[in-house]
Amino acid sequence: MLASHFVQRISLRRDTVEHFDRYPFNLQAVRHLDVLEPHPKVTFFVGENGSGKSTLLEAIAVALGFNPEGGSRNFHFDTRPSHSELHAHLRIAKGYKRPRDGFFLRAESFFNVTTNIEQMDADPAPAPPVINSYGGVSLHEQSHGESFMALMMKRFGGQGLYLLDEPEAALSPQRQLAALARLHDLVRDGSQFIIATHSPILMAYPDAWIYRFDGEGVQRVDYEDTEHFQVMQTFMRDPQRMVRSLIGPD
Structure with missing residues (x-):
């Protein structure tokens, strides 16, 4: 049965990559990427800053026809070209169904999306x-977090493909x-x-697949094996002890 x-x-x-010694390769x-299979519902990319998770997510979005700075496929503005050429070297296998909706959210350039909406x-x-x-x-008359929530609550309509890069950036825990x-x-x-994220709250979504980006490439891991979960768990058990270990005694 087709997925x-x-x-x-x-x-x-x-075979199309000429050099693996320059960015982003x-x-x-x-460098170690071969085949990555997303979950049919929710997939998380996690890893340290600079590990490549946002770079790969952006390349997937561009390869699927989304604007590099974010938005739906109907957005075509260009504030400052910054995306890599990785998208040109990806092969995306799609299911037999087409999404009714779609959106690529980049937290760092969502301001540009909101500006383009006003221009249109x-x-x-x-x-x-x-x-x-x-x-x-x-969206410019709302806080960053309020505009993000307006996007999810009002704009996202279901039966869609949604690529989100650090959506938690402007959101409180609540x-x-x-x-x-x-x-x-x-x-x-x-x-x-x-979703590329650092949020242990978001990545706790049940049955999601989590891919960890690190020095060994990309590996699927369990939620409890992510550094995000382990650090937060250790911190919450004894916050003052961890703080003292970081800043030392008075």
């Missing part, structure tokens, strides 16, 4: 304003829990998520 999820397999076309996660709405058009899909309130609940609603409505 029903939107992205089945991500492969590096290694010199990243260990990319400033031009006369027969269609309703774009901002109506995000709740009707300017809002991360709310985002987790919304993610579940969208999964039950037939959506697939691939």
